[in-house]
Amino acid sequence: MRGGVRTWLAATVLLLGAAAAPAVQRCDPGARRTSPAERFIVNEDGTVTDRVTRLTWARCPVGQPWDGRTCQPGKPYAVWFSWREAQEAAAEARLAGHADWRLPNIQELESIVERACVEPAVNTEVFPGTLPNAIFWSAGEDPENDGYAWAVDMADGATKSVLKDSVTFQVRLVRGRPLVFHRSEAGGDEAPADDGIHDPTNPDLGLLQRPEEAFAPLPKDRTGAPDWAAALRQGVIRPRAALTDGEAVEVRDDVILMKDTRQMPWVAFPHDIHSRWLACANCHDAIFVARKGANDLRMDEILRGEQCGRCHGKVAFSPFVCERCHSVPHEGSPRPWW
Structure with a gap:
């Protein structure tokens, strides 16, 4: 009531x-x-x-x-x-x-x-x-x-x-029948939907790959989700800078250490892994001001899909995998950490 x-x-x-x-x-x-x-x-x-x-x-x-x-x-x-x-x-x-x-x-x-x-x-x-x-x-x-x-x-x-x-x-x-984004259990012989755009007789419409099949070669984090950073470091995936060959990714190797975390371990933000995926303009300055101390990062904002939550929890690892960010133990943080 x-x-x-x-x-x-x-x-x-x-x-x-x-x-x-x-x-x-x-x-x-x-x-x-x-x-x-x-x-x-x-x-x-x-x-x-x-x-x-x-x-x-x-x-x-x-x-x-x-x-x-x-x-x-x-x-x-x-x-x-x-x-x-x-x-x-x-x-x-x-x-x-x-x-x-x-x-x-x-x-x-x-x-x-x-x-x-x-x-x-x-x-x-x-x-x-x-x-x-x-x-x-x-x-x-x-x-x-x-x-x-x-x-x-x-x-x-x-x-x-x-x-x-x-x-x-x-x-x-x-x-209606719950929507699942992969081929049918019967092996793809279910009739393709008529969406008014695609040719329903095209056999390729039934060849959607199961996520677990596509992600099988990728390293996993402790939750079982793909660890994209590890996949990149291990050479399992090789993102391009552009659709055409020959354009290099501009990689930065500096790490930002964030210490305002109370009893939680400090956060180490590696530009290296982020800049291998994203150009600087993806984040600066619409999401983060490119100036030391200018950004007040808050977990409640991140969990609402703002700040780091623009990607994490959507296309990057979940913000609930705490140790991926809070990776630098300090004197006041609990032991052991994770």
Whole structure:
């Protein structure tokens, strides 16, 4: 049962938001659309079916009724959920004559993100009820911290690991066979999806490689995830500076030692391994100011997907593998460390 304090808080936030100018979705007109309207079959019952994944989605977030044309605004305490409440809402859903609705997994949520747009990063013609800064729960728990679950921030489409007890996130229901990004268990003989773009008779559509097969030659960290830095040092992978041969990577070999870590071991930031992957302009100065002492690094910001979290936890190792960064024990740090 939703508490009175929560209802008051939600209503207060809604009133404050109403006083501000409405946000306008921003899209890059030159970017390729990742969720074009043509990819979806619009049903008359407030749902859409994705031609690519074959999943059927509720067009409105839970708590925003479909009126036959669009999503009506819902009361804040009816559209905001903790992770446990999101699971309960999915189990209780009876929508468009079906009772098999569920929370989407994180890959399914990512599949409907419109990468050409922000605030929200979704096709608003297909999903008209999406607020500019809505965060949607997935069914997936963070395997490295049982207090966290995965969610997608529709402000920019970023995937985040967030506290399950957070109570201001939303739910978009899905039904259909769960999406898995590899060939079918039957050996790839499942009929390819008709997405309106690719030739469904092309046999190469069924040749997607399993992640575990692709990552098998790579060294692993203690969590079993690929250790990309070790793979680079061992020569298992060889990133290029550009698509064309002959361009060299500009590598810096200095290490920044960060000592403001209290009882945790100090953090050693190696420019070497980062500059083998990234040009300086990827980080400076939009994410980090290139000046000693100018950046206040905070774990809460990193876990929210900012600062180092722009990459770590997404395309680089998880920020919960603490020893990868906190690698320099000092007099006040615990012994042994890891």
